[in-house]
Amino acid sequence: MTTTVRSRRPRVAAAGWAPVRGLVPLGVLLVVWQIVGMVAPSPFFPPPTSWPAALTSLLPGGALAQGILSTLVTFAESLVIAFVLGSALGILIGRNRVVSAALAPLLDFFRYLPAVALVPLIVLFAGYTQTMKIYVVVFGAIWPILLQVRLVAGSLDPILDDVRRVLGLSRGAGLAKIVIPAILPGALLGLRLASPLTLILVLVVEISTQVSGLGRMLGVAQQSYLPAQVFGLIVIIGVIAILIDLAISIVERWALRYRPRREP
């Protein structure tokens, strides 16, 4: 009992991350782009070396840093709210079969409704504010989490209910000690699905309402016809997306550290 065998497997980074050599095609693409851009300049595809220069006009007064921060804060706040709210609603709905079946058509509708279509509507009601941004993003990002948790909560082994009764745990304790750990992997899968969607929604809201953030900068650069700046911002957004992905997989591994890993 006391001897816990710990299998120390080599830590594999996020799924499918081949070593650096996999980045060679991207490097080649950028080099070719650079050469073509210098030989035959195109107004639409400025060479990569011109991108950082185009971004410098955003630096004074920390505009770029503020934009990044604003986007990240909106992203984090929305994702946390969507995760907590989505998991809670998912458990409530999933644990009751009648409610779950009754709400199925409504939930299906929201699952297939492109969340971006809601942006103009919620903007109309909530106005052009930071709160509005969070409303829209949470409303769009909550569905993958809610649906995933509902699915897992609905298919929990009935034995778990007996375990609670045998141990004489109250419903509240059962929720904390049995149900929540059991749905956690599902909730985290929902989080993984929701996180890119959340980033997309944040950017869409920012582009279309121009309140603040990286999306606003993208929209402004587009309207002022500055392709080099747009490409620079795309690179920044890409880096952010990859870091977020990495962060989510770290959170996932940390939250599920007590479970044996099934896949190699």
Next chain:
Amino acid sequence: MTLAPAKKVSRAARRTPRFRGSRILIGAVPLLVVIALWQVAKAAGALPFSTVPSPSDVAVAGYRLIADGELVAAVAHTLVAVILGWVVGSAAGLMLGIALGASATTWRWTMATVQVLRAIPAIAFVSIAVIVFSQTLTMEVVIAAWVAVWPVAISAMDGIRDVTPHHRELAHSLRMRPLARLIKIELPTAAPNVFVALRLSLGGSLALAIVAEIVGNPQGIGYALVQQQLALHADAMFAYIIVAGLIGLALNAAIQALAPLVPGTRGGRS
């Protein structure tokens, strides 16, 4: 306590699938209740925003949009953009996936690039697409296609890499040419994977086409939503959003109907 096991049995018995009819019925009840409550709350002035329309307003607005042909035109435009983009993007993704899955070496030398390109939110490319293609259908199709490429490419690549050594030996001993091997062994192995990806990317194409319409191309559902927002016509916006959800459902149902044709898929829901 002692009754628990008996209860368990009855619960398990209840798990058996019921008639489809009763399922639809039980699903319709809350829908109608929500609509009725919404209507009553609106009439009683209990809604948080006074500008929220009542369901009957939405129905009237929807009818008006259908009657003057505006809704049909917007839906037709969006559908054309989505389907064109999805077909082009999926085809490109399939070819890319086949090329990258061809050998472990190509996989090793390209995987990180694919992951990086895929990770960049497609929405970020809308701005550059608007600059390059201006506000046209092409812009929308390119964006809708870009989203579809990556899931399909990765699923095809993974699927082809899943071919068992047994099947590989079979192809070898039958002296199959590469093309025959691709058609008879690799693609059927990858088919279930690719099918799931095609479904995902169809949803992605729909979402991005609508974004492209909101941000750039002045046509389709996305643009109609923005127009109605500027005109403060909340009722018409609700009508458009309901239609957008129905399109999402319909596209998914359409592709799901093809599941029995795909080798290795059960044709069941997922």
